[in-house]
Amino acid sequence: MLVEGNKALVTGGSRGIGREIVLKLLQNGASVYYIDLNPGDSLEEYRAIADSHGQQVVYKEGNVADEQTITATTEEILEESGGIDILVNNAGITRDGLIFRMTAQDWSDVLTINLTSAFYISKVVSRSMIKQRSGSIINVASIVGVIGNGGQTNYSASKAGLIGFTKSLAREVAARNVRVNAIAPGFINTRMTEVLTEEQRNQLKAQIPMARIGEPEEVAKVVLFLASDLASYVTGQVVNIAGGMGM
Ligand code: NAP
Numbered sequence: 612m613l614v615e616g617n618k619a620l621v622t623g624g625s626r627g628i629g630r631e632i633v634l635k636l637l638q639n640g641a642s643v644y645y646i647d648l649n650p651g652d653s654l655e656e657y658r659a660i661a662d663s664h665g666q667q668v669v670y671k672e673g674n675v676a677d678e679q680t681i682t683a684t685t686e687e688i689l690e691e692s693g694g695i696d697i698l699v700n701n702a703g704i705t706r707d708g709l710i711f712r713m714t715a716q717d718w719s720d721v722l723t724i725n726l727t728s729a730f731y732i733s734k735v736v737s738r739s740m741i742k743q744r745s746g747s748i749i750n751v752a753s754i755v756g757v758i759g760n761g762g763q764t765n766y767s768a769s770k771a772g773l774i775g776f777t778k779s780l781a782r783e784v785a786a787r788n789v790r791v792n793a794i795a796p797g798f799i800n801t802r803m804t805e806v807l808t809e810e811q812r813n814q815l816k817a818q819i820p821m822a823r824i825g826e827p828e829e830v831a832k833v834v835l836f837l838a839s840d841l842a843s844y845v846t847g848q849v850v851n852i853a854g855g856m857g858m
Contacts, residue, residue: 613839615640618692620685622675622732623702625651627801628751631831632699633657633668639835641697642667644688646681648674675702675728676720685735694743697838698736700729700773701751705803707762718765725769729776733791737784746789747838750777751830754797754853770795774849781847790846792837797853799825820855 619636623629624645630653633643637660650670661668669691673684689695703725706717729750740746755763756770774793781791798804798815804824807815816822830852836842837850851857 612640613835613841614697617641617696617838618694619643619697619699619838620688620692620695620732620736621645621699621701622728623647624670625649625653627803628796628799628827628830629699629701631827632701632834634660635828635831635835636697636838637661637664637666637668639839640664640666641838642669642692644669644671644692644695646671646673646675646684646688647702648672675732676723678731681728681731682735685732689735689739694739695736696740696746698733698740698746698748699751699834699838700732700748702728703751703769703803705763705766707766709762710764713765721765722769722772725766726772726776729773733776733780737780737789737791740789741784741787744788746784747842748777748780748789748791749834749837750774750791750793751834752777752793752795752849754795754851754857757795757849757851757857777849778847785846790837790842792842792845792847793849794830794833794837795849795851795853795857796830797825797851797856799827799830799852801827818856819853820858823854825852825854 625647657668753770755767777793
C-alpha cells in the first residue's frame with residue numbers, strides 16, 4: 612500500500628500503459644480519477660478493486676487536447692477530490708511517417724496531445740499541489756524522445772519536449788515539496804506497438820539489450836515508485852524503462 616489514501620489523476624487511463632498505472636495505483640491504496648476519450652472495458656475491474664478497499668475510481672470523458680474542456684474537467688476533479696496528490700500525464704498518440712510525407716496536421720496533433728496537454732493539466736494541478744505543499748507529477752515520455760527514431764520526428768519532438776517541460780517545472784515547484792519526473796519507456800506491448808510486423812519486432816529486439824519488448828506493468832511499477840514516498844528526494848529525473856535502450 613505505497614500510496615494509501617492518496618488521490619491520483621491519470622490521463623489515457625482506459626487501456627494500455629494507462630490501464631496498468633490505474634490498476635497499480637488502486638492496488639496500492641490510492642483513489643483514482645482518470646480521463647480518456649472513452650471508458651474502455653476496464654471500469655468494472657477498477658471498481659471491484661476500489662470497492663474492496665474503500666477507495667474511489669471515477670471516469671471522466673475528455674479530450675486532453677482541448678484546452679477549455681480539459682481545464683474545466685481538471686478543475687472539477689480537484690473540487691470533487693479535495694486535492695490531487697499524484698498526476699500522471701500519460702495520454703499519447705503516434706502519427707508516424709517520414710518527414711517528407713508528414714502533414715502539418717500529423718505534426719500538430721501529436722504535439723498537442725502528447726505535449727501541450729501536459730501543460731494544460733499540470734498548470735491547474737501544480738497550483739493546487741503548491742498550495743498543499745506536496746505532490747508528484749509523472750510525465751510519460753519515451754525513449755525515442757532521448758535517442759530519436761526515424762519516422763517519428765513529430766512523436767520524438769513531443770517526447771523530448773515533455774522531458775524539457777518536466778525539468779523546468781520540477782525547478783519551479785521543488786521548494787514547495789512538489790516533485791516532477793518523466794519516464795521514458797522503450798517498446799512496450801500495447802495497441803501502439805500492435806501494428807508492428809513480426810519482422811519489425813525482431814529488428815527491434817536486436818536493438819534492445821534485454822532482447823524483448825516490455826510489458827505495461829513494468830512501466831506502471833516505476834510510476835508507482837515515483838508517485839510514492841519511496842521517491843521522496845527524486846525530482847527532475849528521466850527514468851528509462853527500456854530494457855537497456857538508451858544506456
Ligand atoms: P494506447 O494503448 O494507445 O493508449 C493510449 C490511451 O490514451 C487510450 O486510452 C487513448 O484513448 C487515450 N487517448 C489518446 N488520445 C487522447 C486524447 N486526446 N484525450 C484523452 N485520451 C486520449 O497507448 P500506450 O502504448 O498505452 O501509450 C501510453 C503512453 O505511453 C503514451 O504517452 C505513449 O506515447 C507512451 N509510450 C508508449 C510506448 C509503447 O511502446 N507502447 C513507448 C513509450 C512511450 P482511445 O483508446 O480512445 O484512443
